[in-house]
Amino acid sequence: MTDTASVAEAPEKRGSSARWLALAVIALAQLMVVLDATIVTIALPFAQRDLDISDSNKQWMLTAYTLIFGGLLLLGGRMADYLGRRRIFMVGLIGFAAASALAGLAQNGAQLFAGRGLQGAFAALLAPAALSLLSVTFTEAKERATAFSIFAGISAGGAAIGLLAGGALTEYASWRWTLLVNTPIAIIALVGALTFVVRDVPAPRTGGYDVPGAITVTLGLIAIVYGFSRAAEAGWTSAGTLGLLALGVVLLAVFVAVEQRSSNPLLPLRIPGEVNRGGALLVALLVPIAMFAMFLFLSFYFQNTLGYTPLKAGVAFLPFPIGIAISAGITSSLLPRFGPRPLMLTGAVLGVIGLLWLAQLSFGDGYALSVLPAQSLIALGMGPLFVGMQAVALHQVEERDSGVASALLNAAQQVGGAVGTALLTTISVQVAKNYVIDNQGLGDLTARASIHSYDVAFYVGAGFFLAAVAVVALMIRDKPENLIEGAEEGVKVPMTV
Incomplete structure (x- = not known):
């Protein structure tokens, strides 16, 4: 092993192609973790029927994953710091592959829920290790901005990609393949990690866990x-x-x-205590609440109101990942020049406008004029929000804290997603019931009540985007030169090849 100063330069010495191949492996693992929160959404009714799951228990196909994932992320981040990010990354891949096979081959609801919970547990190892590996692999400012934009685009668009993949797999194969597909993907990522991802030296541990x-x-x-x-x-x-x-x-x-x-x-309070990082973490909590509102209720709207097949419903979400890819790429070139604050403000305002547009849905509306423009605006806003949020949340974090800082960012997003699903579902159910009571005798009453409930949920989601605007305006104060300085310094982690 070489000394710390020389091995810290190992990513650059390995050559640009090796770093970008490592990014491809890390991004593949992150995509698998993110899309798994939504890939089963369209498949849920089919799994419920095949495994005879009751209506009161069907939610566990979704929440067993997010509950365990969000709850264990901080511990997973600290384990990545102490035991090695690459090592924990590979353990997470192996466990995720096995848990996905268990869930996909389940013969009853209990086995399915157990598999989903185990997926969440290993995702809690995988996600923070992936993000901290990204921090230590790219230390040059321009490359680091590009890598973060790619990773942020995958993080933001993964939920929509999950809906598309879930629709296709459910329609042409089986709902089981929405889970089983993770096993070969995880194995491919494991081989890539062994080949391209740099082995890091764990942070020194002076105490217990x-x-x-x-x-x-x-x-x-x-x-x-x-x-x-x-x-x-x-x-x-x-x-x-x-x-x-x-x-x-x-x-x-x-x-x-x-x-x-x-x-x-486990969590040094200096990490969320710094005003910029605290603001980024609040944005990470607020934005998924609105995002999950869009995914959840548009999925219902496409299939129940417009009568789309599972695949067509998934295709209808395609503008979202495309818009994120475009806006994330633009943001990567603008971030070093303008800094995160104006870009994140722009993204949050676009989110507000997009959800307010969606909230104007009415009975008889179609996709092209009502959903597509609003969805595109939200997608264009997500690139600046996620790129800026991740860069601010992790920059100038000490090497020994990079894993737990990554975990805290992921935990905020998972908790926000679970909050959004529960809060907005509850609101929409109550709104729909009240609409039916107040409009007896109206034609197509059930469909009209559903659309009205979606509109109210979109209004509430727009409110959370508006709260994110306030947080960014008040708490994100980093100037471009500070962010660039932090990116150039990188996270100095001893490396060995």
Whole structure:
């Protein structure tokens, strides 16, 4: 092994092609993790019928993944720091492949939910390791901006790609392949990781794993996410929902107290405490709430209202990843010049306009004039938001904290997605019921009530984008030269080849 100063330059010495091949491997793994949150959405009714899953339990096909994923991300990030990012990345790939096979071959609901939970657990290892590997692989400013834009585009567009892939696999193969497809992809990524991803030296560990902190934050996040998910079925004022949310808040308060006193904290509070990173993390929490509103209710609109097949419904989402790819590419060239603040503001404002446009859906509207323009605006806004958010959340983070910082960013997005699904589903159900009561005798009442409920959900989603505008305006203060300086410095991680 060479000394720290020389091995820190290993990514550059390996050559540009090796770094970009490593990015391809990391991006493939990230795509698999992100799209798995939505790829089963279109397949859910088919799995429910085949495995005889009750209506009250069908939500677990979605929430078993997001609950465990969000709850274990901080621990996964710290394990990546202490045990090696490349090592944890490969363990995550192996476990994700096995869990996907278990879920895809399930013979009953319990096996399916167990497989989805295990997918979430290994995704909690995989996601923070992938993002921190990206930070240490690209240390030159221009290349780093390009790599982050590619990664951000995949992170933002993966949910829509999941809907497209889920529709195609469900229609032409089986709902089981929405899960089984991950196994060969993970194996390919594992071979690529062994070949192209640089082996890093773990950060020195002077203490334990902060077990009290790991337990309290994991259980706290699970309680909150489960509470929000349960609200969609039991209501916001039910004893179970309020009890879970209260328990989650108490456990997270205990977690903060533990971290303040721990000599080796799971989450050093200096990470979210810095104003720019704190703002980026708040944006990471708010944006998925609105995003999941769009995916969830447009999926219903396409299939239930417009009568689209699963594949056609997936194709209808294609403008979203295309728009993100375009805007993320443009953002990568503008970020070093203008900095993150104006770009993120532009993205959030486009999100507000797009969801307000979607909220004008009415009975008899079609796709081309009502959905497509609004969806395109939101997609163009997501590139600047995600590229800027990820760059700010991770820049100038100390090497020993890069894994946990990546995990915190991912956790904010997962919790935001779960909050959005539960909150907006609950609102839309109540709005639809009230519409039916108030409009008895109206023709096509069920369809009209559904569209009205989607509109209200889109308005609420626009409100969360508006909150993101305020957060960016008040908290993202980095100047372009500061961001470039942080990118040039990189995350100095000892490497060995």
